[in-house]
Amino acid sequence: MTIDWxxxxxxxxxxxxxxxxxxxxxxxxxxxxxxxxxxxxxxxPKEALLHFLEIGERDGFTTKNIDNIAGHLEYGQGDETxxxxxxxxxxxxxxxxxxxxxxxxxxxxxLYARGASDDKGPSIAAYYALKMIxxxxxxxxxxxxxxxxxxxxxxxxxxxxxxxxxxxxxxGFAPDAEFPIINGEKGxxxxxxxxxxxxxxxxxxxxxxxxxxxxxxxxxxxxxxxxATVDQAANFETEFxxxxxxxxxxxxxxxxxxxxxxxxxxxSAHGASxxxxxxxxxxxxxxxxxxxxxxxxxxYLSAIATYVHGDTTGEKLGINYTDDVMGELTVxxxxxxxxxxxxxxxxxxxxxxxxxxxxxxxxxxxxxLLGGLGTTFTIDKATLPHYVPEDDELVKTLLDVYxxxxxxxxxxxxxxxxxxxxxLERGVAYGAMxxxxxxxxxxxxxxxxxxxxxNATVIYxxxxxxxxx
Numbered sequence: 001m002t003i004d005w006x007x008x009x010x011x012x013x014x015x016x017x018x019x020x021x022x023x024x025x026x027x028x029x030x031x032x033x034x035x036x037x038x039x040x041x042x043x044x045p046k047e048a049l050l051h052f053l054e055i056g057e058r059d060g061f062t063t064k065n066i067d068n069i070a071g072h073l074e075y076g077q078g079d080e081t082x083x084x085x086x087x088x089x090x091x092x093x094x095x096x097x098x099x100x101x102x103x104x105x106x107x108x109x110x111l112y113a114r115g116a117s118d119d120k121g122p123s124i125a126a127y128y129a130l131k132m133i134x135x136x137x138x139x140x141x142x143x144x145x146x147x148x149x150x151x152x153x154x155x156x157x158x159x160x161x162x163x164x165x166x167x168x169x170x171x172g173f174a175p176d177a178e179f180p181i182i183n184g185e186k187g188x189x190x191x192x193x194x195x196x197x198x199x200x201x202x203x204x205x206x207x208x209x210x211x212x213x214x215x216x217x218x219x220x221x222x223x224x225x226x227x228a229t230v231d232q233a234a235n236f237e238t239e240f241x242x243x244x245x246x247x248x249x250x251x252x253x254x255x256x257x258x259x260x261x262x263x264x265x266x267x268s269a270h271g272a273s274x275x276x277x278x279x280x281x282x283x284x285x286x287x288x289x290x291x292x293x294x295x296x297x298x299x300y301l302s303a304i305a306t307y308v309h310g311d312t313t314g315e316k317l318g319i320n321y322t323d324d325v326m327g328e329l330t331v332x333x334x335x336x337x338x339x340x341x342x343x344x345x346x347x348x349x350x351x352x353x354x355x356x357x358x359x360x361x362x363x364x365x366x367x368x369l370l371g372g373l374g375t376t377f378t379i380d381k382a383t384l385p386h387y388v389p390e391d392d393e394l395v396k397t398l399l400d401v402y403x404x405x406x407x408x409x410x411x412x413x414x415x416x417x418x419x420x421x422x423x424l425e426r427g428v429a430y431g432a433m434x435x436x437x438x439x440x441x442x443x444x445x446x447x448x449x450x451x452x453x454x455n456a457t458v459i460y461x462x463x464x465x466x467x468x469x
Contacts, residue, residue: 003136006458008132009457009461010454012132016125016128016457019128020104020121020453021104023048023088023120024102024113024116026044026051027044029044029089029090029092029093030042030044030045040150040151040157041157045089045150045151048088048150049065049070049088051088052088052123052148053148055127056073056127056146059131059134060134061074061146062074066166068150069150069151070147072145072148072162073130074146075130075134075143075146076141076143076144077140078468081142082145082169082172082464082467082468083147083170083427084172085147085173085176085419085420085421085423085427086123086126086127086149086176087119087149087150087153087176088119088150089150089152089158090120091213092212093114094219095265096219096268097445098112098444099113101114109451110448111448112446113446114446116446116447117433117440117441117446118441118446121432122175122431122432122448122456125456126175126460127146129463129464130464133461133464133465133468140468142467142468145169154213168423168424169424171426173428173429174421174429174430175456176420176421176432177417177419177429177430177433178413178433178435178439179402179435179459180398180408180413181402181411181412181413182414182417182419182428182429182430183387183390183395183413183428184326184412184413184415185385185387185414185418185419186272186353186414186418187351187354187385188350188352188416189382190214190348190349190381190382191351191359191363191366191378191379191380192377192379193375193376194375194376195299195300195303195338195346195373196343196374197338197340197343197345199294199340200297201292201298202292203225203232203292203293204293204297205288205300205340206225206226207224207339208224208301209221209222210284211335211348213334214271214332217266217268217276218266218280218281218333219267219268220264220266220280221284223262223284224259224261226258227258227260230257236253237253241253244264248266249266250265251264251265262288264287266278268442270441270442271332271334273330273417275330276439279309281304281333282304282309282333285308285336286305286310288301289306299374299375300345300347303370304333304336308331312330314329314330314331318365319353319361319365321353321354322354323354323355325355328354329354329357330352331349334348352416354385355385359382360379383418386421386427388426394428394467395428397467398410401459405459405462417429430460431459432448432453434452434455434456
C-alpha cells in the first residue's frame with residue numbers, strides 16, 4: 001500500500017496548527033513554589049498535559065493520566081509496544097524576546113513561541129503522524145503509546161513516576177532533537193561546587209546570582225558589592241565599562257556611595273552546547289576576581305574565573321575527555337548563587353560526558369584542584385551514556401525513512417543533550433530539527449520553521465507505520 005503522507009498532512013494542516021497554537025499558549029514552566037499534590041511540578045505543566053490528553057480523547061485514543069505529572073495515548077494491539085516520548089514543559093522565558101513567548105505567531109515562515117521547537121512543535125507533529133495512521137485505519141501489529149512528560153527540562157520526575165506504574169515500551173523514539181537520528185547520548189551529571197560565605201577583604205561580595213536552569217547557559221548575572229571608599233567605587237565603575245567594551249557582553253552598573261550593583265548580559269543557549277552561548281555568570285566572576293575580595297567570596301570568584309570561565313571542555317578542571325564514538329565532554333556552569341555570611345553558596349556545573357569517564361572521577365579531579373580553596377562537592381544527578389548501534393533494526397528503519405523523504409544521507413549521531421529516548425535500551429531521538437534548521441532551543445525568540453513541522457510530520461507518519469505494521 002502506497003500512502004501519500006504529504007497529502008495527508010496537508011489535509012490536516014489547519015487542525016495541526018490550531019492544536020499546536022493552543023498548546024503553545026499554555027505557559028508550562030515548572031514552578032516549584034506553586035507545586036501541589038495535584039500539580040506536582042506546578043499548574044502550567046499540569047494544564048498542558050491535560051490539554052494534550054483532551055486532544056487525544058477528542059480523536060478517539062485511549063488515554064491515561066498518571067497523577068497529573070505524566071500520561072499516555074494508546075493505539076493498536078500486539079505483543080510489542082512502541083513508545084513515542086514527548087514533553088509539554090518548557091524552560092523559563094528569560095529576556096530578549098521580540099514577541100510574546102506564550103502568544104505564538106508565524107512570521108516569515110517561522111513559528112515563534114517558547115516550546116515551538118522544544119518540544120511542543122515536534123510532539124504535535126509526532127501526534128498527528130499517529131493520528132493519521134489511526135484515521136486511515138491502517139493495519140498494525142503492535143501497540144503504540146504516545147507518552148507525555150511534564151518535567152523533562154528539570155529532573156524527569158514525570159518519567160520516574162510513569163515507569164513506577166506503567167510497563168516500559170520495547171522500543172521507540174523521542175521527537176526531541178534532530179534528524180537524521182540521535183542514537184547516542186552522552187552522560188549527564190550536575191555537580192555542585194560549594195563555598196562558605198565569608199568576606200575578609202577590602203571588597204565585600206554581598207551577593208552573586210546567575211542562571212535559571214542547570215541546563216541553560218546563563219544570559220545574565222547580577223552582583224552586589226560593597227567597597228571601602230568612594231574613590232574605589234569610581235575606579236570600579238570605570239574599569240567595569242572598560243571590561244565590557246573589551247568582551248562580547250553588555251552590562252549595567254549602579255553606584256550609590258560605596259554600594260555597587262553590577263549586571264552582565266551575555267547570550268543564553270542550551271546547556272548541551274555551552275560553546276554556543278556567552279556565559280554571563282563566568283564573565284562577571286572573571287571581572288570581580290581582579291579585586292581584593294577575601295575568604296569564601298574570593299574562593300568563589302577565583303574558582304569560577306580560574307577553572308570555569310572560557311572553557312566548555314573541562315580542560316581547566318582536569319576532566320577534558322574525548323571518546324572516538326561519543327565525542328568530547330562539555331561543561332556548562334548553569335547556576336550561581338552566593339550570599340555573604342551564608343553557608344549554602346554554590347556553582348552548579350552541568351556536564352555532558354562520553355563513555356570512559358564517570359561523575360565520581362570528575363569530583364576527584366575537582367578535589368585535587370579546588371580543595372585548597374575550602375570547596376566541597378556534591379553530585380546532584382548523574383545519568384550514564386546511552387548508545388544504540390547503527391545496525392539495530394530500529395535505527396536502520398528510521399534512517400531509511402529519513403533518506404527516502406529528504407534525499408540526504410542518513411547516519412548516526414551522538415549529542416550532549418538528554419532525551420527521553422534514553423529511557424529505553426532500544427530508544428533513540430528522531431527529529432524534529434533538520435540539518436538546515438537553526439537551533440533556538442532554550443534561547444530567546446525560539447522558533448521552528450512551518451515547513452519543518454510539516455515535513456517532520458510526514459517523516460514521523462511513515463516511520464511509525466513501518467515500525468508497527
